[in-house]
Amino acid sequence: MMNNSALVCIYQAGENIYQLFDKATVLYNGKQIYFGPADKAVAYFQDMGWVKPPRMTSAEFLTSVTVDFENRTLDIKPGYEDKVPKSGAEFEQRWLESEEYQELLRYYDDYQARHPADETRDRFETAKRQVLQKGQRTKSQFTVNYWHQVWYCMMRGFQRVKGDSTYTKVYLSSFIIKGLIIGSMFHKIDRKNQSTTQGAYSRGGLLFYVLIFAAVTSLAEIANSFANRPIVVKHKTYSMYHISAESLQEIITEMPIKFLAIVLLAVTTYWMPLMKFTAGAFFQYFLYLFTCQQCMSFIFKFVATMTKDGTTAHAVGGLAVLMFTTACGFVIPIGEMHHWMRWFHYLNPLTYTYESLMSTEFHGRQMLCSNLVPNGAGYENVPVANKICDAAGSVKGRKYVSGDAYVQKNYHFAYKHAWRDWGVNVVWTAGYIMFNVIASEFLKPLEGGGDLLLYKRGHMPNFGTENADAKTASREEMMEALNGPGVDLKKVIAEKDVFTWNNLDYVIPYDGATRQLLCNVFGYVQPGKMTALMGESGAGKTTLLNVLAQRVNMGTVTGDMLVNAKPLPQSFNRSCGYVAQADNHMAELSVRESLRFAAVLRQPASVPIAEKYDYVEKILLLLGMQNYAEAYVGKTGRGLNVEQRKKLSIGVELVARPALLLFLDEPTSGLDSQSAWSIVQFMRALADSGQSILCTIHQPSATLFEQFDRLLLLKKGGRMVYFGDIGPNSSTMLSYFERESGVKCGVSENPAEYILNCIGAGATASTSADWGDLWEKSPECAKAREEVEELHRTLPSKPTNEDPELCTKFAATYPVQLKMLFKRTNLQFWRSPVYLRAKFFECIACALFVGLSYVHLNHTLGAAQEAFASVFMLLLIAVAMVNQMHVFAFPSRELYEVREAASNTFHWSALLLMHLLFEIIWSVACQFFCWVCYYWPAYYSGRASQAGFFWFFYVLIFPAYYCSYGLWILYMSPDVPSASMINSNIFAAFLLFCGILQPREKMPAFWRRLMYKTSPFTYVVQALVTCLVHNKKVVCGEHELLRMDPPSGQTCASYLQKYKSEQGGYIRNPGATSDCEYCPYTVQDDVVRKYNIHWGQRWRNFGFLWAYIIFNVFFMLFCYYIMRVKVWSLGGLLNIKNWIPKRKDRHEKDTTIFQAKPSDKNMVKK
Known part of the structure; x- marks a missing residue:
């Protein structure tokens, strides 16, 4: 339509899509083995000796050709066994020697002759100039200026x-x-x-x-x-x-x-x-x-x-x-x-x-002096001319201090610089x-591909990362591994339980009314059978899967869900496996470690660890993952590829040994046709070994679709359209749809696409018939209901062998959960060097900057103030440490909530406590270097009573406080940016009320009585500052001395003696009769005492901080339980939405479960 050339890479392309392309190219391990007309590609490989199954799509066939010869899924024509290429090099050589390749060269030469490079370039640049917006450079890659x-x-x-x-x-x-x-x-x-x-x-x-x-x-x-x-x-x-x-x-x-x-x-x-x-x-x-x-x-x-x-x-x-x-x-x-x-x-x-x-x-501000020196008893009648204000910028003999002089003397600031x-x-x-x-402009794209395997040191296979995927197990190997050698499969299947559901409805609250997502759904899953769950997007496939797996936490579910025609046993959740569509795994673990973690925590506690590990090895072999068992899961671009991640997701559920049922949600999404075939073949072998499987799948190819035994098809609104056998070559299913639609399915047509088009669920399909009504009136529906009723009549007599160990919510005891999470969290931290480097960099660089800023502190009055301020700056390091913590801890929370919580792998508190423990451990290590870089450059006291207490408090105790604080902030926040914002505000509030910026005496009564004593930093500052200044004398600098003239006939000593005896300090020139030089303090303890800091209260402050740590831990657990487990919100608790009545149109009817809005097609009419 747009006269453009399109180069497309597409996964699992249907035949209708493939036929839209003019050319096709096939690659094998980076080597081109075909390029030419798309409609001739299949014939080219068929001539080599490869057999294309009748309903296999062309794209699927071309992909299957490139599979390693020993893992091939295609048959070879008789007599061609030794003639077909068996490697990428042989395919390439056959291509270079083929007539099709020579034809391609001739076409290329002819095109070059008819369209010289210069002419093509000129036409291209002309066309480019035509699409460029006015003002845009000709050589720019962007169309818009x-x-x-x-x-x-x-x-x-x-x-x-x-x-x-x-x-x-x-x-x-x-x-x-x-x-x-x-x-x-x-x-x-x-x-x-x-x-x-x-x-x-x-x-x-x-x-x-x-x-x-x-x-x-x-x-x-x-x-x-x-x-x-x-x-x-x-x-x-x-x-x-x-x-x-x-x-x-x-x-x-x-x-x-x-x-x-x-x-x-x-x-x-x-x-x-x-x-x-x-x-x-x-x-x-x-x-x-x-x-x-x-x-x-x-x-x-x-x-x-x-x-x-x-x-x-x-x-x-x-x-x-x-x-x-x-x-x-x-x-x-x-x-x-x-x-x-x-x-x-x-x-x-x-x-x-x-x-x-x-x-x-x-x-321009003139400040009245609050403290003229000297003052008090005996100085009431001394004129102001013989006094001086104790504020910076004061002039002897004046009781007002100029604001400009104050900022100039104290801060070296000048108003003339303000606008500059x-x-x-x-x-x-x-x-x-x-x-x-x-x-x-120099930001690089994120690394992609997902095909760069990273192995643990010393575990790199001999063949490298190429051909890492081994062949999955056959039906016989699967049967032997899961059921043991020499087991009668028919007996195994006969003894397994059957899961049925009937008259299933699911309704959720929606926009002040209700919405019905599932309507009168019934069906069953038998051992040894694979049931496909299909429907268009939004039909309710995943919803039904979640309802059946007991994974919905909102709305109302009505109907019957039974095992052997009896109510769901307590062991139901533990007896089922659920493979979600999203493949969430711990990036820092290897494949084997991930499976072992799941096996230990999800298999019964009575099973020995060695036996669980042996079973993990069996699963690795069955899934063909043994070659990369020691590879890290990693992330996009550096780790497992999409197929390998999906296999790991299946493996995590299989090592739990689900005895009843395995749910899978679109396991082939995002995979190419060969990878999808590999996954479905494994599922088929699993089903043939006696496993019950219910799987949602979206528009599978014909070859994938025919691997399933039964189909449950849904339409919009969660209504059933079909439930029954698929039959050989989909014949049973097609007979129903061909009869009801009047349209035959072509011999080469994909049955899955055909039935979706019939019910109007295809991209361009539409239908006037209500297939939900057609199904309810059909004999197939009556037969399916009769099958369900027959199961309900016959299954109650089947003996129930419920394992008491499966009736508990968690398989492992709480100590075992803590032990396994201890190991996993340890590996998570140890294998995250970027995070640990950032933590150490943060502590060392910040502490070194603060330490060097106050290097070689002297004994002046300013030095005492600076020691006080340096602790304040030291506390700021924790802000960034907490923000880093949020970024690192969030994926663990997400992994648990998406997969591990639903599968009852472990209790949520175990995750929180173990992550907190390792955050504290590594933070203590960081704080040690922080202490070294801060404490010693400033030449603070080396006495054990001071340096030791500072180390003990700041290095060992303070990390426990800010780690527990940081994690409860994260666990109550919806995401990392919000957690960062909340942390910044709370942290800033703690700094505000600790008494540094606003002395306690100047605080309003409310804040002084409440927040000053509530802020944990009040006690942190008091404990740390007193270690820095205790027993350190004060020697005032020249600009810190208070200079005043004594009354006529008195010396400085006689004039200030009484004041000095009451207030402390010393006189530098006691014999002088003018310009007395008075320092108001003798030791730095006196300087910080006005901030309510006392050496004798350091152990009290130590105890208070422990109280805050304990509170943080309990509040962290409480917040997670309220916000993440119960999913409560402040707005929900206060019912804020009901404070404001919803606007209602005067012509709008009252909405109920049975009434629909005109714009809401998912509402079910009665």
């Missing part, structure tokens, strides 16, 4: 923002909640018309915390970037758009949400604390915050672009947050930074933002946008 690409990506971006409302709600809610918390925490720092020096520190802490919040919440950009990357990179390979166009559109599509978020944050954090009460100052505050947040977002997008995996990106992102916050000027004033750190100060966007915010807030700093941040934002745009 760049700015239109940005426009279309932007339109899609707005649609994605609208569609992904959950993340947007979580994002905005976090800013609203956090803004209210911050605003109330710093509520009315000072009175409206009078600021004080006591509130100056709180103002600085408030502005610093808001910056940290903006930076930490921007870390979620990393998770979002990796979630979108596979799609964006794939679109680039299709030449749809530049990746940089996607990067540019994010500026516009994400800006409204971020703009609104900063508005909400700015309003609450500015007016509630009563910051500078002018409109100009507020809009400057908003502008600085918004620019900073945009800059940080693009920094983390750039980090994600430059890294290959999420764990590494979170490690680098966590390091960036710590470096930016450490060097912004609050925890280390610019004047006290080491010279090596100054260069980073100039590259830090938070530095410029913090200076703009602080200098604007304090500009904003301009610098605008440049940084534009720069990181440019860096991200340029770097994104």
Whole structure:
């Protein structure tokens, strides 16, 4: 239609599809063995001696030719046994010597003569220029010009923002909640018309915390970037758009949400604390915050672009947050930074933002001194001229301190730099946008193919990874392996149980009404038989399979499901196997390890381990997997291919030894025809050995379809269309459909496609007849119902041999579950070097940066403050550690919920506890190096009572806290980005209430009594800080001394003696009569005591942290049970939907189970 040439690779192509192609090429191990007219390809290989079965499609036949000779499925013509090619090289040689190849060369030469290369190139470039959009470069691979690409990506971006409302709600809610918390925490720092020096520190802490919040919440950009990357990179390979166009559109599509978020944050954090009460100052505050947040977002997008995996990106992102916050000027004033750190100060966007915010807030402010020195008894009548304020920037003899002088003296900030700093941040934002745009253009496609096997060290087969698939077992081998040698198969089948179901309905709540997914379905599965479950997409195939397998957890199921005409026994779930369509496996395990894990946990506990392992070897042999039994499962591109993964999925269910029934959900989806044939042949051999099999399958080829014994066909709405035998060459089934439709099935036509076309389920098929009604009135339906009733009459007399061991929910005891999960989780961590490298990098790099930032701390008053601040920065490392943890733990949760939970492999708590244990183990190892890199560069105390306690608390106990905390966040979250956002908010709240940014005395009563004591970081900070400063003397620096003039005739000693005896400190020049130099502290313990930190409370704090750890573990288990097992939600518990009545049209009838909406074809009319 479009006059285009199409090169198509297609799996399991039907004959009608194959006939649409003009040419066909056949490859064998990378060698071309045919290229020519599609309608002559079959004849070419038939002439070689290969026999094509009557109803085998051409595509299936051509694929079967390329199977290894010893595994061949095609017959050979008599007399051609020694003539047919047996390897890829022989096929290629036969092709090169064939008349068809010579004809191809002649055609090629003739075409080249008629269409010279230059002419073809000119025509191609002309055609290309015609389709290119105006303004697009001639040599570009993209049809649409760049700015239109940005426009279309932007339109899609707005649609994605609208569609992904959950993340947007979580994002905005976090800013609203956090803004209210911050605003109330710093509520009315000072009175409206009078600021004080006591509130100056709180103002600085408030502005610093808001910056940290903006930076930490921007870390979620990393998770979002990796979630979108596979799609964006794939679109680039299709030449749809530049990746940089996607990067540019994010500026516009994400800006409204971020703009609104900063508005909400700015309003609450500015007016509630009563910051500078002018409109100009507020809009400057908003502008600085918004620019900073945009800059940080693009920094983390750039980090994600430059890294290959999420764990590494979170490690680098966590390091960036710590470096930016450490060097912004609050925890280390610019004047006290080491010279090596100054260069980073100039590259830090938070530095410029913090200076703009602080200098604007304090500009023109005159702060009343809260503490004039000296004061108290005996100094009431001393004039202000002989006193000095203890705040930075104070002038002796004055009780007011200039805000500009305060920020200049304390932080080296100046108001004249405010707009310059904003301009610098605008440049940084534009720069990181440019860096991200340029770097994104070099993103490489994800590795694909799935055919690169990775073997365990020392287990590489001699033949390498080529021809790794061995032949699956024959019927006789299968029978002997599953039932033992010399067993009477008829006796085995006769003794097996029969599963039946009758009058089965399934109704679910839907949009305020109900929807019926299954309607009056009946049938049975007998031992030794394969039953196919077919229907068009949406007919209810998988739904029926899940209902029969007892895997639905919502809606109402009515009808009878019986085993031997008796109610389902307690052992039903344990007696069945279920192979889901999605092949979910632990990537870090080998094939043998995966099967052994399932065998130990799913076979009865009385079976010895050695016997379970022997059975695993049998399954490996039966499935032909012995050659890659020691290969890792891996992931897409580096691990098992699609067929091998499907075999592993089947193997995992077979090692459980399902005695009753094996369910399979579309086991051939995504496979080529030969792989599908291999899987179905294995299922056939399994059925012939006495296994009952019920399998959904979507439009199989004729050869696959004829391997089944019975068919259950469904139409839209879950109604039955046929249930009965298929018969030889599908004759029994075809006789019914040919009679009812009046259309004969062709000799070479695929019966599966034929019956779907009959009922109007094909892509282009339609029918006016209601095949559900036709079936209910047919003699075949009556016969099938009679067969079910006959089974119900005869089966009750059959003896029931229910194994008591199968009546328990789990096969293995809880200690065995823990033991096996201990082994599996250990391998999962050990074989994940990327994750472990990221953890160690995060700890070592961040701790080294903090340690070197405070290297060689002296005994000044500032050193005590910096020790306090360094612990605060050290805690930030845990934020990124937790985010890394979420990325790594999520696949384990997903694997359990998709496959292992439904099969009752183990209890969910065992997974949580073992993952927590190994997270703690590896985190402890990381924290040790973190302690070394942080503690010793700063020359903290080497006494065992201090260094030892710090090591014990920080290295051994603190990891247990943040690991248990991080996992309960993940297990209550729907996905990783949401978990990252929730973690950032809760973590930031803990930092806010720990007493560093807002001293306990300045907190509002509500927060002081509740959250200050509730925040675990309160006790962590107290325990760690006291180890750093205990018994360390204070020697004030020149700028830290309080200088004042004593009254006339007094020396400094006589003037300050009483004050010093009450308040502590020392006088540096006691004999002077002017310009007294007073240091308010003698030991650093006194400096931190105003933050409620005491050396004697360190073991109390140790006990409190253990209480939090225990709470976290129990809350982790509770959250998982509520959110993932019971699947409760806060909205569901509160019944929020019913608060708002549903709008109802006045002409709309009341909806019930028997009434349908006009637009709802799946509703069943009564």
